[in-house]
Amino acid sequence: MRTKGADLITEYLIANDIPYVFGICGHGNVGMLDSLHAARDRIKLVSPRHEQVAAHMADAYFRVRHQPVATLTSCGPGSCNIVMPLALAISDSSALLAITANVPTSQFNRSPFQEINKHFQADFPNIIRPVVKRSFQPTRVDMLPLSLRQAMTTMLSGRPGPVNLDVPFNVFQEEDDVELPPPAPPLNSTRSGASPDEIAACVDWILAAERPVLFVGHGVTLSEASRELTTFAHRLGIPVISSPNGMGCLDMTDPLALGFIGRNGAYPANEAGRRADLVIAIGARFDDRSASSWLPGYSWNFPHTKLIHADVDPEELGRNYPPDIGVLADARTFLQQLLAEIDRRGGKGNNLKAWHADIKKSQEAWQKFTAPNFEVHASPIRPERIVADCQAVLPPDAILCCDVGVSHNWYMQFWKARRPQTMLNSWGFSGMGFGAAGALGAKLAHPDRPVVAVTGDGCFTMVPHVLCTAVEYNIPVVWVIWNNFGWVSIRDIQLGMFGGRELGTMFHEGPNNKPYNPDFAAWARATGVEAMTVTKSQDFKEALEHAIKTNKPFLLDVHVDAEVRPPSTGAWQLPPTPYKNQYLASVSCPMPLQ
Numbered sequence: 001m002r003t004k005g006a007d008l009i010t011e012y013l014i015a016n017d018i019p020y021v022f023g024i025c026g027h028g029n030v031g032m033l034d035s036l037h038a039a040r041d042r043i044k045l046v047s048p049r050h051e052q053v054a055a056h057m058a059d060a061y062f063r064v065r066h067q068p069v070a071t072l073t074s075c076g077p078g079s080c081n082i083v084m085p086l087a088l089a090i091s092d093s094s095a096l097l098a099i100t101a102n103v104p105t106s107q108f109n110r111s112p113f114q115e116i117n118k119h120f121q122a123d124f125p126n127i128i129r130p131v132v133k134r135s136f137q138p139t140r141v142d143m144l145p146l147s148l149r150q151a152m153t154t155m156l157s158g159r160p161g162p163v164n165l166d167v168p169f170n171v172f173q174e175e176d177d178v179e180l181p182p183p184a185p186p187l188n189s190t191r192s193g194a195s196p197d198e199i200a201a202c203v204d205w206i207l208a209a210e211r212p213v214l215f216v217g218h219g220v221t222l223s224e225a226s227r228e229l230t231t232f233a234h235r236l237g238i239p240v241i242s243s244p245n246g247m248g249c250l251d252m253t254d255p256l257a258l259g260f261i262g263r264n265g266a267y268p269a270n271e272a273g274r275r276a277d278l279v280i281a282i283g284a285r286f287d288d289r290s291a292s293s294w295l296p297g298y299s300w301n302f303p304h305t306k307l308i309h310a311d312v313d314p315e316e317l318g319r320n321y322p323p324d325i326g327v328l329a330d331a332r333t334f335l336q337q338l339l340a341e342i343d344r345r346g347g348k349g350n351n352l353k354a355w356h357a358d359i360k361k362s363q364e365a366w367q368k369f370t371a372p373n374f375e376v377h378a379s380p381i382r383p384e385r386i387v388a389d390c391q392a393v394l395p396p397d398a399i400l401c402c403d404v405g406v407s408h409n410w411y412m413q414f415w416k417a418r419r420p421q422t423m424l425n426s427w428g429f430s431g432m433g434f435g436a437a438g439a440l441g442a443k444l445a446h447p448d449r450p451v452v453a454v455t456g457d458g459c460f461t462m463v464p465h466v467l468c469t470a471v472e473y474n475i476p477v478v479w480v481i482w483n484n485f486g487w488v489s490i491r492d493i494q495l496g497m498f499g500g501r502e503l504g505t506m507f508h509e510g511p512n513n514k515p516y517n518p519d520f521a522a523w524a525r526a527t528g529v530e531a532m533t534v535t536k537s538q539d540f541k542e543a544l545e546h547a548i549k550t551n552k553p554f555l556l557d558v559h560v561d562a563e564v565r566p567p568s569t570g571a572w573q574l575p576p577t578p579y580k581n582q583y584l585a586s587v588s589c590p591m592p593l594q
């Protein structure tokens with residue numbers, strides 16, 4: 001059928017049940033916009049004020065729904081603005097289809113307006129190459145069906161991630177005789193499993209272990225293995241450590257849930273990790289922050305501890321710790337296989353009484369050490385109070401969008417996610433603005449659930465125009481601004497490493513050096529968003545309840561004490577600085593390290 005390129009793209013998005021395109025106009029993509037206009041009853045364009053926000057929104061949408069949406073940006077600068085959020089998405093295995101426009105093919109290599117061509121014509125794919133699974137550049141309409149099918153399939157298969165479709169201006173406009181390709185299989189349509197020998201060997205080890213621990217990551221969330229994980233952990237009594245994007249796969253109020261590991265982890269998780277005799281890591285990677293920079297004895301103790309490591313991505317097996325058994329498998333399939341083999345062998349686990357007693361001891365010690373500060377009311381507010389009140393106010397299905405910085409450290413350490421896909425973290429790339437912007441995408445993914453972004457004053461100031469988008473499209477998100485008047489997470493590293501000197505990490509007003517920030521609440525009101533400033537901890541809970549209840553976009557500017565630091569229960573080293581000399585070495589855990 002004779003079809004315009006842009007119409008074929010639009011129809012393919014619709015055929016794949018993609019309800020939204022998050023995008024920003026430019027001369028390069030007006031052909032695509034016109035096609036979206038014609039299909040506006042079936043697919044909706046949401047146009048934020050910065051391309052970074054569009055991609056964070058798409059990323060967050062995928063994380064909570066496990067269904068992708070597309071972004072649309074123009075040629076040149078507009079598309080260059082999505083490099084950071086795509087890097088963030090690929091680091092955290094999040095899928096989105098980034099449709100970028102390019103210059104007309106007949107102008108390739110002539111340096112037309114906004115062409116990147118120093119080394120190759122229309123070279124945007126080379127700009128974007130390291131931050132996507134694949135970039136496709138169909139240069140004729142008859143190339144579109146294959147590119148579209150391959151792009152969508154690549155994005156969702158194996159370890160999901162962003163994919164780029166780079167479309168020259170004329171390819172949107174021109175017509176050809178083309179057929180719509182079949183829709184791509186949705187996420188998790190293809191699942192790989194372990195071999196029978198691997199399963200037998202894993203179960204031998206699991207049943208023989210005296211101090212086993214599970215370490216689960218985003219792979220468990222992505223494969224939707226929460227039920228299998230919970231059954232497996234309960235059946236064998238194996239405690240569960242979680243990476244931030246694996247949180248909630250086991251309800252974190254479960255006594256077997258130990259929380260996050262690493263410097264900003266929970267003490268029981270680090271204790272269990274470093275004392276375990278067997279670690280079963282599933283869909284998790286041992287990055288520096290979840291492995292105390294690989295310093296032995298802080299979070300983990302490999303090779304002294306045995307390691308079973310299962311992942312869909314072979315590159316993660318053995319990247320940092322060579323596994324004793326490496327299994328290339330989907331998390332849910334692997335857990336199902338383990339459960340079936342355990343059933344076959346009588347269904348019982350090892351006697352772990354002594355291990356459970358150790359774990360309980362560390363949980364009680366952590367509770368005793370941390371609990372008193374959760375009760376302290378102060379102005380500026382103690383961080384623990386904010387975490388506690390969010391926990392008290394938000395229902396289990398609420399979605400928390402974390403940004404980067406000190407606030408995130410507190411939430412990683414103390415937030416109890418009740419369900420998978422409810423706590424979104426920019427983990428691998430830690431790009432500022434993800435929480436504040438992603439919340440808009442998360443809310444569109446689940447309009448019926450409360451969505452709260454906890455974002456630093458620094459993070460929010462990078463994307464303040466999210467307020468305009470919330471008003472324009474009536475997206476009732478609540479932003480909690482963790483306002484400590486500076487880039488405090490970096491200030492603390494600077495103070496610790498360089499004898500207390502500070503430069504460029506706090507916000508000051510002019511010559512009198514007073515702490516400075518805009519009046520965030522006034523700023524929000526100026527955009528049409530309701531807002532409150534909260535300076536006393538006693539007021540925060542009610543303010544948050546009110547903000548959620550209004551069911552309108554709402555900003556809470558919360559003044560938090562910048563001098564209260566999260567306890568460090570592991571380590572984080574930045575070579576060549578010797579670990580012991582760093583501020584970060586203040587290991588303030590209640591029991592000595594091994």
Ligand SMILES: Cc1ncc(C[n+]2csc(CCOP(=O)(O)OP(=O)(O)O)c2C)c(N)n1
Nearest residue numbers: 405406407432456457458459486487488489
């Ligand atoms: C886009 C981006 N720029 C810079 C950084 C480096 N960085 C990490 S945390 C941080 C400070 C965050 O400040 P804020 O949001 O106020 O949080 P705080 O640490 O004060 O709680 C900076 C600058 C980053 N991660 N991402």
Ligand SMILES: [Mg+2]
Nearest residue numbers: 456457486488
């Ligand atoms: Mg700050």
